[in-house]
Amino acid sequence: MKPTVAPFPAARLRRTRASQAIRNLVQENTLTPSDFIWPVFVRDGDGVEEPVASMPGVMRRSVDKIAEAAVEAQALGIPAICLFPYTDASLKTEDCAEAWNPDNLTNRAIRAIKDAAPEIAVMTDVALDPYNINGHDGYVVDGEIVNDATVEALVKMTLAQADAGADIIGPSDMMDGRIGAMRAGLEQAGHHNVAILSYAAKYASAYYGPFRDAVGASGALKGDKKTYQMDPANSDEALRLIERDLMEGADMVMVKPGIAYLDICHRVKSAFGVPTYAYQVSGEYAMIQAAAQNGWIDGEKVMMESLMAFKRSGCNGILTYFAPAAAKLLNG
Numbered sequence: 001m002k003p004t005v006a007p008f009p010a011a012r013l014r015r016t017r018a019s020q021a022i023r024n025l026v027q028e029n030t031l032t033p034s035d036f037i038w039p040v041f042v043r044d045g046d047g048v049e050e051p052v053a054s055m056p057g058v059m060r061r062s063v064d065k066i067a068e069a070a071v072e073a074q075a076l077g078i079p080a081i082c083l084f085p086y087t088d089a090s091l092k093t094e095d096c097a098e099a100w101n102p103d104n105l106t107n108r109a110i111r112a113i114k115d116a117a118p119e120i121a122v123m124t125d126v127a128l129d130p131y132n133i134n135g136h137d138g139y140v141v142d143g144e145i146v147n148d149a150t151v152e153a154l155v156k157m158t159l160a161q162a163d164a165g166a167d168i169i170g171p172s173d174m175m176d177g178r179i180g181a182m183r184a185g186l187e188q189a190g191h192h193n194v195a196i197l198s199y200a201a202k203y204a205s206a207y208y209g210p211f212r213d214a215v216g217a218s219g220a221l222k223g224d225k226k227t228y229q230m231d232p233a234n235s236d237e238a239l240r241l242i243e244r245d246l247m248e249g250a251d252m253v254m255v256k257p258g259i260a261y262l263d264i265c266h267r268v269k270s271a272f273g274v275p276t277y278a279y280q281v282s283g284e285y286a287m288i289q290a291a292a293q294n295g296w297i298d299g300e301k302v303m304m305e306s307l308m309a310f311k312r313s314g315c316n317g318i319l320t321y322f323a324p325a326a327a328k329l330l331n332g
C-alpha cells in the first residue's frame with residue numbers, strides 16, 4: 001500500500017489526532033482480552049501459590065490453584081491458558097519418562113481446568129526440558145541432542161496431554177519432523193480436533209532466563225540450545241521453518257521471543273496469512289516489571305504499548321504473563 005498525502009495545508013495529519021474521539025475513530029488496531037494466552041506455572045502441593053523471584057507478580061501454583069486461576073481467566077474473557085510444569089528434581093531422568101505419565105503435573109492440571117472452567121482452551125508445552133536431567137529439550141547422547149529418538153518421546157508426551165483433554169498442543173522443542181509425527185499420532189488416536197500451535201520460529205535467546213528459574217531448569221541446563229533453536233541473526237530461515245510446520249500439520253504458528261522479533265511476526269503474517277502468535281517471554285516481562293518497580297517507566301502503560309505492538313505487527317494474539325493484568329485494565 002502506497003500512502004497518499006496531499007500537500008500542506010490540504011493535509012494536516014494532526015487533524016486525525018486532535019481529540020480522543022477522532023483518535024478512536026482512526027485507530028487501526030485493537031487489543032482485547034481475547035487476544036491473550038496466559039502462561040502459568042504448575043507445581044505440586046495443595047493450596048500453594050509461590051512467587052517466582054525473577055518474575056514479580058508471577059506464581060507457581062498447585063493444581064487446585066491453577067483451576068482457580070482458570071476460573072478467573074474465564075471470567076476475564078481470556079480464551080486460553082498454557083501450562084508449564086515445575087518438576088521436582090527427583091522426577092528428572094535421562095529417559096524423561098515423567099513427560100508422558102498420565103498423572104504428571106501438566107496432565108492433572110489439564111483435567112482440573114477442564115472441570116473448573118470448561119470454556120477455557122488448555123494449551124500445553126511439548127519439550128523434554130522439564131523432565132530431562134540435563135535440562136535440554138531433547139535426549140542427549142554423547143553430547144549431541146538427538147533428533148529422531150526425541151521426536152518419538154514427544155509424540156508419547158503429546159498423546160498423554162491430548163488424552164488428558166488438552167485443546168492445543170504447543171511443541172517448543174524445535175526438533176525436525178515433530179509436527180508431522182505428532183499430527184499422525186493424534187489422527188491415529190482419534191484426536192482429530194486437537195490443534196497444534198507450533199513454536200515454529202523459536203530463537204536461542206537469552207530472554208528465557210527467568211523462565212528457566214521458574215521451571216527449575218536453569219541449574220540443570222548443560223551448554224546451550226543453539227543446535228536446535230534459531231540464530232537471532234536469521235530471518236529467511238524463520239519462513240522456511242513456518243512453511244515446513246504448516247505443511248506437516250500445524251494449525252497455528254508462533255514466533256518467540258516477542259518484542260525483539262516483531263519483524264519476524266510481520267514477515268510471517270504477510271507471507272502465510274495464518275493464525276500467528278508471539279510469545280512475550282519471561283525476560284521481556286521481567287524487564288518491564290523491574291523498570292516499573294524502580295519507578296523508571298510506567299509499568300501499566302508500557303505493558304499495554306508492548307501488547308498493542310504485537311497486534312500492529314500482524315499477530316493474532318500474544319502469549320503473555322501480563323494476560324490477567326492487561327485483561328483487567330481492558331475490561332475497565
Ligand SMILES: NCc1[nH]cc(CCC(=O)O)c1CC(=O)O
Pocket residue numbers: 125126127129137172173207208209210211212225280281282283
Ligand atoms: N522448551 C522450553 C521452553 N518453553 C518456553 C520457554 C521460554 C518461555 C519464557 O521465557 O517465558 C522455554 C525455555 C527454553 O527454550 O529454554
